[in-house]
Amino acid sequence: MSAAATVAPAEPCGVTLGAAWREWLDEVFGDRPGTYGRYELTLRRVTAHLDPEGTRDVATVTGHEYFAALKALWGQRMPATWNANRAAVSSFLRWVRDFAEYAEVKLPPRCTSRTVVQDDTKAVDREDLDDLWDEDAVPLRERALWRVMYESSSRAKPVLKLNVPDVDLKRRRARVRLKGGRVVWIHFGELGARWLGELIGDRTKGPVFLTLRRPWNWASRSLDDMGPEGCFRLSYNRAEEIFKEWTRALGLSGDGVTFDFLTLHQLRHSRLTHLAEDGTDTPMLQQISGHKDPRTLHRRYTRPSSAAVSRHMRLVDQRDAQRRRQTVRKRPVAARPRGLPGARSRASRSRSPGADRPG
Structure with a gap:
């Protein structure tokens, strides 16, 4: 399909925009009232923006016009809201194009979904x-x-x-x-x-x-x-x-x-x-x-x-401290390190300089 399908309107097919999306909802989501209601709200607002008189043929609406309507209605909303409404319009146009065969129209390539930032702070302790x-x-x-x-x-x-x-x-x-x-x-x-x-x-x-x-x-x-x-x-x-x-x-x-x-x-x-x-x-x-x-x-x-991570880290610290205490107690005295090579022992450090020198 050429990019021109999103720009140039097709020949009228005799079905208005409002009638087309109602036919789509009844055919695809008639037994799913929840999805039906959400998609109906989106398409109703898009139709009110594109066709206030309710007389426009669905084949004469271009993909760029749908994109402009999406931007006007939800362009400043949160990414998840934009994505949900864009997906509803895209699904409708796929049905128009591939099943009803009313028109060869799709959203332009720059009408993409937006990145939703994952918020890991929603859970409250x-x-x-x-x-x-x-x-x-x-x-x-x-x-x-x-x-x-x-x-x-x-x-x-x-x-x-x-x-x-x-x-x-x-x-x-x-x-x-x-x-x-x-x-x-x-x-x-x-x-x-x-x-x-x-x-x-x-x-x-x-x-x-x-x-x-x-x-x-x-x-x-x-x-x-x-x-x-x-x-x-x-x-x-x-x-x-x-x-x-x-x-x-x-x-x-x-x-x-x-x-x-x-x-x-x-x-x-x-x-x-x-x-x-x-x-x-x-x-x-x-x-x-x-x-x-x-x-x-x-x-x-x-x-x-x-809070759970904080509790877990405190538990890990307590276990690690207990392990270190047990390791020191079990280690033989002779095997315990006395200091780094070349370093003075604790006893020699405790004596004052020149204490062993003859007067």
């Missing part, structure tokens, strides 16, 4: 996270949400979508829907179960995590999100804002370091890191985290935290 579970300082709803997320290693959105009937406090588990539509059990510990029980109380239906007052967009919210007394399901954006408000006010072990860098997702990251440090094997980590590819799991989560 267990002792530092204890401030988040302080019953005297943190409200019950926040404690229950954060602790269940941490103990279950779950993402925030599935936990926030929990309804009261989904929770099995006796077995310390809950039914959640993951990305891609898969329904699984997540498991949490004794502390999370106790706080969830206190939060739910005698309620038998409705969302588990509720707002304290009616949200501004309550009229457009689903009835499934409605709780008792005019309360609604706590949204992800509001949960993240509350988490930031609380963590900015909490210090780490009194050493002046703050929680400013923390996000809700780092509770999941920290938990999986801690489980790996404790020796949890890969199949169990996959089952807990929901990762299908173990390479993703190892690349992102199974790196020891900085």
Whole structure:
């Protein structure tokens, strides 16, 4: 395929841009609602940028125009965000080109993915996270949400979508829907179960995590999100804002370091890191985290935290010091070194100069 395919528009094929990407999503991702929703959001914004009237033929849009739209919409965003939206457009154009055969178009060569810097500081030490579970300082709803997320290693959105009937406090588990539509059990510990029980109380239906007052967009919210007394399901954006408000006010072990860098997702990251440090094997980590590819799991989560490395190095130093002490005790006296060749002995160094000289 020549580079001209990205520049010169092809002959119209009779299908609008909006109709083309909807056909692509229905055909390829109709049974995967999670992926469908993410790609739909990307293509909807690209279409609004390229075809505000909704009448443009898909074959008349060039690769350079798609590139310009990507730069305008996500050019200043983080590399991971750019890569995800670029991949969605690239997949759509591959379908347009190879399967639907609407047009020979692709992104220009300079529309490349960006390097994502690996951040190995996302895992927070267990002792530092204890401030988040302080019953005297943190409200019950926040404690229950954060602790269940941490103990279950779950993402925030599935936990926030929990309804009261989904929770099995006796077995310390809950039914959640993951990305891609898969329904699984997540498991949490004794502390999370106790706080969830206190939060739910005698309620038998409705969302588990509720707002304290009616949200501004309550009229457009689903009835499934409605709780008792005019309360609604706590949204992800509001949960993240509350988490930031609380963590900015909490210090780490009194050493002046703050929680400013923390996000809700780092509770999941920290938990999986801690489980790996404790020796949890890969199949169990996959089952807990929901990762299908173990390479993703190892690349992102199974790196020891900085605190774990510090503890390990202190243990290595203690063992090394003990070994050296035992080696010195076991070595015969005659075999112990008395000094370097040509150096004076300790006894000779202790005598004053000229002490053995005749007067």
